[in-house]
Amino acid sequence: MKTLQLTSSDRAILVRSRFFARLPHSTVDAILEGATLSSHEEHDVLFRQGDSIDDVFFVLSGLVRLYRLGKEGREADVAVFPKGEMFAENAMFLGHRVTASAEAAEASIILRLDSRKLRQLAAADPEVAQAIIEHLCHRGKMTEDLLAEDRLLTAPQRVASYILSHCPNGSTSFSFRLPFQKNVLAGKLGLAPEALSRAFSTLRQSGVTVKGRMIEIRDRQALERF
Amino acid sequence: MKTLQLTSSDRAILVRSRFFARLPHSTVDAILEGATLSSHEEHDVLFRQGDSIDDVFFVLSGLVRLYRLGKEGREADVAVFPKGEMFAENAMFLGHRVTASAEAAEASIILRLDSRKLRQLAAADPEVAQAIIEHLCHRGKMTEDLLAEDRLLTAPQRVASYILSHCPNGSTSFSFRLPFQKNVLAGKLGLAPEALSRAFSTLRQSGVTVKGRMIEIRDRQALERF
DNA sequence: GCGGCTACTTGACCTCGGTCAAACAACTGC
DNA sequence: GCAGTTGTTTGACCGAGGTCAAGTAGCCGC
Numbered sequence: 001m002k003t004l005q006l007t008s009s010d011r012a013i014l015v016r017s018r019f020f021a022r023l024p025h026s027t028v029d030a031i032l033e034g035a036t037l038s039s040h041e042e043h044d045v046l047f048r049q050g051d052s053i054d055d056v057f058f059v060l061s062g063l064v065r066l067y068r069l070g071k072e073g074r075e076a077d078v079a080v081f082p083k084g085e086m087f088a089e090n091a092m093f094l095g096h097r098v099t100a101s102a103e104a105a106e107a108s109i110i111l112r113l114d115s116r117k118l119r120q121l122a123a124a125d126p127e128v129a130q131a132i133i134e135h136l137c138h139r140g141k142m143t144e145d146l147l148a149e150d151r152l153l154t155a156p157q158r159v160a161s162y163i164l165s166h167c168p169n170g171s172t173s174f175s176f177r178l179p180f181q182k183n184v185l186a187g188k189l190g191l192a193p194e195a196l197s198r199a200f201s202t203l204r205q206s207g208v209t210v211k212g213r214m215i216e217i218r219d220r221q222a223l224e225r226f
Numbered sequence: 227m228k229t230l231q232l233t234s235s236d237r238a239i240l241v242r243s244r245f246f247a248r249l250p251h252s253t254v255d256a257i258l259e260g261a262t263l264s265s266h267e268e269h270d271v272l273f274r275q276g277d278s279i280d281d282v283f284f285v286l287s288g289l290v291r292l293y294r295l296g297k298e299g300r301e302a303d304v305a306v307f308p309k310g311e312m313f314a315e316n317a318m319f320l321g322h323r324v325t326a327s328a329e330a331a332e333a334s335i336i337l338r339l340d341s342r343k344l345r346q347l348a349a350a351d352p353e354v355a356q357a358i359i360e361h362l363c364h365r366g367k368m369t370e371d372l373l374a375e376d377r378l379l380t381a382p383q384r385v386a387s388y389i390l391s392h393c394p395n396g397s398t399s400f401s402f403r404l405p406f407q408k409n410v411l412a413g414k415l416g417l418a419p420e421a422l423s424r425a426f427s428t429l430r431q432s433g434v435t436v437k438g439r440m441i442e443i444r445d446r447q448a449l450e451r452f
Numbered sequence: 453g454c455g456g457c458t459a460c461t462t463g464a465c466c467t468c469g470g471t472c473a474a475a476c477a478a479c480t481g482c
Numbered sequence: 483g484c485a486g487t488t489g490t491t492t493g494a495c496c497g498a499g500g501t502c503a504a505g506t507a508g509c510c511g512c
Contacts, residue, residue: 068370070378076378078370090366094360094364094367100370124352129352130349133319133355133362137320138320141320143373144326145325147372150377152300190376
């Protein structure tokens with residue numbers, strides 16, 4: 001972990017993110033006051049379940065995994081945040097105790113905002129409050145999606161659903177590059193890495209080709225039917 | 227479904243609920259303006275996944291199940307709301323399209339608030355915005371809890387965890403009455419009713435006695451170890 | 453090229469929990 | 483009381499996916 005300066009490309013990420021995009025520059029500046037920047041290696045732990053934290057986190061680059069701990073060191077991912085996502089805002093309104101752990105899933109640059117300041121701003125500026133509300137709604141929906149998929153879909157169906165969510169709708173055949181290691185994808189989908197691998201090979205018969213991180217889809221309908 | 231008048235005991239439930247408790251009476255009145263009340267039988271559907279709705283719902287009595295639909299009529303509960311809980315606030319900020327269905331899990335009385343009005347109030351009154359934010363944080367944590375339990379715990383462990391969440395901490399032995407049918411509990415825990423039944427009988431060896439809706443615990447530690 | 457590392461895949465095995473069917477219990481209306 | 487309905491339990495079966503172990507592939511430094 002290493003402290004850094006906010007570069008102009010960092011700022012560009014910020015102001016294009018879902019949360020900050022809707023806010024005027026002056027408000028963004030106010031939120032950023034006192035923010036600190038740090039860079040992390042893969043597997044660096046940002047905070048641990050049960051910690052008391054006074055920050056809200058923002059991913060400027062890289063990837064962060066948010067997970068809960070179970071018996072005997074088991075871990076279950078509850079969310080994965082790519083560049084441009086904000087997290088741990090929950091703690092700000094729930095007594096600052098965090099209900100999950102977070103670690104960098106690859107080398108990452110993280111911005112830490114002062115949660116007390118953000119909270120004050122939310123109380124003073126309805127626009128900020130509105131942005132937080134929409135952010136929370138969005139997060140809630142994401143988690144609900146994961147829960148519903150866990151309960152309704154088999155492993156190959158979940159993988160198909162993930163692939164389809166990356167498909168520009170309309171096109172019947174397309175390809176894309178996984179934005180992270182299969183390892184991480186497995187965790188996000190609630191699968192063991194082996195199960196993800198098997199799911200991919202099941203989907204081969206529906207026109208899915210996997211080579212390294214590249215995914216190629218030949219027949220969209222076949223995937224949807226799955 | 228039948229339209230009703232708001233009684234004084236309904237109001238008592240409202241002002242004691244997590245969401246309304248923090249707000250001054252005048253604000254509560256403003257939110258309630260234009261609200262409608264209805265009573266529903268078990269299995270009455272309040273709205274369906276994909277519907278466009280302009281209401282926020284509040285359970286005055288009874289129980290509501292929120293669920294997603296899967297292939298071939300399968301259903302997966304994503305939340306269960308007892309008396310005093312508010313739901314479908316998500317839709318208000320996500321284009322009014324609702325991402326799940328809701329139905330009464332027992333005879334219920336439901337209050338429908340005008341979501342446009344609530345949203346306006348949130349924009350005008352930071353106190354309202356604050357209340358919504360805390361409500362969303364709480365809901366987010368609930369969903370995250372469910373997801374993590376699904377991924378980390380076996381059926382008996384989830385049931386044990388549910389029982390413990392109803393145990394006044396400190397006491398080693400206690401008993402309580404299930405607040406709803408085992409059917410509903412099974413859904414909430416992401417289990418088939420048969421699996422719930424089997425989980426209970428597994429827990430017998432750890433000092434749990436089940437008779438109808440009454441649950442009796444003889445040894446708290448044993449449950450925690452499970 | 454080579455060795456060594458890490459990511460990923462494959463196979464064998466086994467456990468958890470879903471499903472179907474049947475028995476049983478509790479509650480309803482009569 | 484009785485019959486009919488509905489909620490719950492139990493048994494038998496099986497399929498999805500976790501785990502462990504052994505491979506394979508890609509990649510880095512040399």
